[in-house]
Amino acid sequence: MTAFAGTLTLTRLALRRDRIQLPVWLVGLIAMAMATASSVTGLYDTAQERAAYARTNVTSVVSRVFNGAVTDPGIGAITMVETFGLLAVLTALMSTMAVVRHTRQNEETGRAEMVGAAVVGRYAGLTSALIVAVGANVVLAVLFASALLANDLPAEGSLAAGAALGAVGVAFAGIAAVTAQVSESARGANGLAGSCVGLAYLFRAAGDGLAEPGPSGMAAESAWPSWLSPIGWGQRIGPFHDDDWWILAVYAAFFAGLVAVAFVLTAHRDVGTGMMPVRSGPATASRGLLSSVGLAWRLQRGVLIGWAAGMAVMGAAFGAVGHDAEEMLGGSDDLTDLIGRLGGGGSLIDVYFSAMMGILGTVIAGYTVQALLRMRAEETGPLESVLATAVSRPRWMSGHIACAVLGTVVLLLLTGLSTGLAYGIATGTMSDLPGLMAAALVQAPATLALAGFVIVMLGLLPRWSVALSWAGLTVCLVIKQIGPILELPQAVMNISPFSHVPALPAGDVTVVPIVVLLSAAIALGALGLRAFRRRDLAY
Template sequence: MSAFTGTARLTRLALRRDRVQLPIWILSTTVLAAVSVAATRSQYPTEADRITVLHTAVQTPALLMLRAAPTGASTGEMAMFQILAFLAVLAGFMSTLAVVRHTRQNEETGRTEMIGATVVGRHASLTAALIVTVVANAVLAALVTLVLAGGGEPVPGSVAAGLAVGAAGIAFAAVAAVAAQVAGSSRGANGISAAVIGAAYLVRGLGDAFGEILPNGYTMTSGWASWLSPIGWAMRVRPFADERWWVFGLPVALFVGAVGLAFALTVRRDVGMGLLAARPGPARGAPGLLGPLGLAWRLQRGTLIGWAVAVAVTGVGIGSIGGAVEEGLGENEGVTRTINNLAGGGGGGALVDAFFAAMMALFGALVAGYLVQALLRLRAEESAGRAEAVLATATGRLRWLGGHLVVAMVGAVVLLGLAGVTMGLTYGLSVGDVGGELAELTAAAYVQLPSALILAGFAVAVFGLVPRMAVGLAWLGFILCLVLGQFGGLLNLPASVRDVSPFSHVPALPSAEITATPLVVLSAVALAFGAAGLVLFRRRNLTP
């Protein structure tokens, strides 16, 4: 029997399991690409308009970190400047979640052991997962190419853009294949994969932010750091500019090397175990573990600590450049208009206030991501059978789920407080007003809490209603809200569409005045989602 025996049947099984999730990911990403090109044509109808905006962009490192280094002023190049990096991120998450779902998650639920009792080779499961993911990225690349070319963009550039998105997804699929061998749980593998995607986006952003402005004043050459990132490779292809087809050799090389490593690791571990062995606990458990709240804290504390470090470091970095934004770019009307746009309509105030409002919106999205990850631990505990063992005791379902909810919400409060305090202290020290800036930016951070809690409530609701699809739907909802809230204005989407995202309703403090009505409504919606999830979970059977 070959190590790949049974791959074809497992591939068909994986395709059947993903017949809903993968099409949603693919179509959502394709629609985002199409909308971006249409919005570019609508917002910047002439080359002069686009050049004016790009002159502003190359002088604003914060915008370059969020977007990319511009390569030209055509509609295609402008659209890629705004959205290509984010498309690559979406392809990365689609790919990593799919690979982990069909490898490590199957081992957690016992499917791999059951299937392995039949005539199935050692590498069949991983190979099937990779085949499905590569096919999904190929379909995504083809659809992105079609919508760009069908929208009137040059065919070579459209092909390059589509392949760049698909190649990024395939590269991250290989990363997830290795993570699935290293981590001992699907949650750990997804966490490693997400951390790699986030690091790749950050490294790409640093490369673009510190790139070299070309003599024309509106295009750039990215810094060397972008060569270290699969997302940076997508940008280095330069769709609609001077396409560099040879760059596709980099994600292919990463895929081949990482997949080879993953296959080598599969034969060095037992089924159900990761290479990173779980540390043995103490002989006697702490008294706090006897209750659901203490148990939830023990399970969640590592996630919270990791997010806290990331938020604190980012807050210090953003606070340190607040003075530079105010002093160096305050007279540039283009910068002011663009940052006010990012702030969600908080124009009319000082530029630095609009800048911090835009950054706080990003922190709100980050904290929502933490909440989704923390609450999906519920699904991991259920699918692994540990929830059943806990619920077999005197602990009720609502107490068990409520413990995780409390820990997650307290974590969100801590993270938003860290964001406000680190930014306020750093910026306050630079301008000599620590007390005032600390209070103002901390308040600006906490107004993001209700919108983040809506994503938490949604995660609980889908966990209670469709547990097997909870992970995919919760992350899809988060990404949809992030796109509509953070990119809706830049994509020129109708207000009715942008209003679907809770992030679109948050007062843009400190640039705008606070209003209580949207915060109350957002809190009520979050409460309704959470209550629905509690009721649904209480009435359904546990699902492996």
Template structure:
């Protein structure tokens, strides 16, 4: 009886400060692990706005030019959908229009990756359970992850505010807070996703889907209605990214819109903390259901197993890109009327999509965006190999008559063929939507679909880099996300920031022809395929020689 009483006294009450024991130590560990990638994210996002100001100032050096630009931008749904509305014609407001939406999206992506890495991924690998056996509280890991992402977003907000202070302190602070709070919102949503699933890959998928839905809602609302009259479409108000837009930096700031971001962040964090206190370490809040007593005939080989593990994600990506392609195709038909009157926007789309006509340039830029997004899926598909290895699920397979290369090939088949399926879905939707809007479905569909599928070799280069890291440098496999982030950032922000072609060529997408509309040559495709084959062979050779689970 005494022992039971002593145990009750020793056990920390639910919700006590002991739940946070060890938070400081875990925070130091998280900052150490992210000591390279987090500063890169912060510097890239924090300095993007200031470089955009310089370019706009040189291109539009008079108030009349800036006023015409703002009026042109707000006059067409195509550019409102992609960049958002311009609420004023000052340099600061035009900078917000040009890069504000993308900065919020990238801050969101950075945040969800950080939070998932230091919460669900720690539990999935078993490290959190080992730590919890010591003096580490139940919610310490979640708290340290949120503090880490708060530090990153705070640094981004301060850097943006400092770099744009010359354009107006209030507007600079409003933009910095809008970007930083957007990151915090999706970091908190990622924390919730980490509680409701047992798999880090699925948690990243859920959080990424939330970012995608928010962006599409904001994009659809801005395309449907010009917000220059002071009101926004209802779809914009359904998106946290729309709330950040409606903070209206450098345009009579609406500080109360930022409070919506704060409120959603607080609610999501509260939900994450509540769920974290009601589940076991390593488990999800919703208990996993037992599977059937016997596997189907498709699970009789490693290829069937890999397909079973990856098919849900693949089909979800295909559906998502089909939706995005339909939206892009629907707004492409009106692009030429607007882009012909806006020198800056025309130049940006020509840099993204080529010289062969403004509508083709717009379509090519949309095709390029679809290709960039698919790199996230292909990286995730390869990294599934690493998670299978570290979670000891690969070892039972390899103990049978299954070679390492055979096992890896089962997942790589999805990693290499999956992008074809996803790009085909996006290109088909883009071609159908644009062809129907332009009245030439039979002529436009084949060339738009073909242009989309030509993104595959560049995607495969990223796939092969992930395979190389997995096979040769397994401890650095997570660096694949850094490669993906770098490539996506160059593809999306590079044209708007007027980066040199030598910098753009650091991405494999910089070597692709600008299609539809541009000339196609075989050389870049051959070089990319050779590079893909070389990295793939090196990665598989390394996998055959190295120790597993290292």
């Protein structure tokens, strides 16, 4: 038996497990790419508008840090700036989670030990996970290039952009292969890989923030920190400008080195263990862990802290750019009209902040979904032991719901605070801070309505709850971002609870939608609690 025996069989098993999850990722990423590319080509359809965008990008450090440095005033390069950064981060997360799911998670749940009792080689599990992740990124690269070609962008640049996006995913698949060997838990492996994604994004942002403007004033070249980031390498390929294909060799060498390290680590550890030693916990638990809320907080605090740091940075970025919103949006009538549809009426700056708070509120709903789905992870793990004590099902579930709701409110307030402070520092006055915090907090009813939907799925359809919950969030995000662009019918827009949120600070507060959304959230939550109380635990 060789070390790779059974690889093809495990690859087919992994594809069978991911038959829904990976296609949802791919469809969501390509839908986002199609919508963004279509909107960019429509918003900047004249040379004057493209030149104004390029000059604003070159002169605004915040714009370069957040989106990337524009390499050319052409529509292809502008499309790359608007699409590549976010897509690269999401692609990296797709890859890391796929690799960890088929390696460390299998060991943590005991599946790897059972499979290993058959004719399966030492490296088969890791190799099959990498085959699936690399294959998914190849498909994504082809689809992304096709999406750009469908928007009448140049063929060579579209192919280079697709290759760059796929290469980012492959690089982070290699990183996840190593973190899966280092950590003893799937959560720890995903956390380490996610930290690498965040670090890569920061290096990319630093490189673009320090970018040197070109002689024309309409292009900039990223500084050396971007060479420390796989995301920065993708931008360095320069689709629609330089098309430096040789940088793909850097990705190949990086991936090969990481895979070699992962194989060496696999050969030097036992199944179920990690290279990183596990710390022994305290001999006695704190009093806070004696309550269901305290236990839920202990399990969820790390996620909340990570989200808080990310949303604070995002809010500050949007707030700092708000000072230049009138100049950035004034160069394109189409862009002004689009922001108006996203954010309602009022002054251009108020409309800008209304639109941005709506987008940030939808993003924060991702934390709400993640925090609530922690209950599903507990149900397939230690929940049975917990319920064997004096803890009732409603009490246990209410603890997790309370932490998720309070965490959501904290994130919204923190986002409004960071946005208001950054905008106040840029303008020299803090008079808009209360209004921006209110604009963030008013997103809570819609987020809680989505939380009610997640709770119902956990209660009624536990085995499908993860997929359906993330699908619900995806629908809300797509309607929020793409609906105004495509001018979807109001009946379709009404599907998303975020379509009913008052557009502060541009508009006025209307009580009826808030009351209806909160009532829906309470009713759905009660229904989910009742359903969970009456059903068996589902594994």
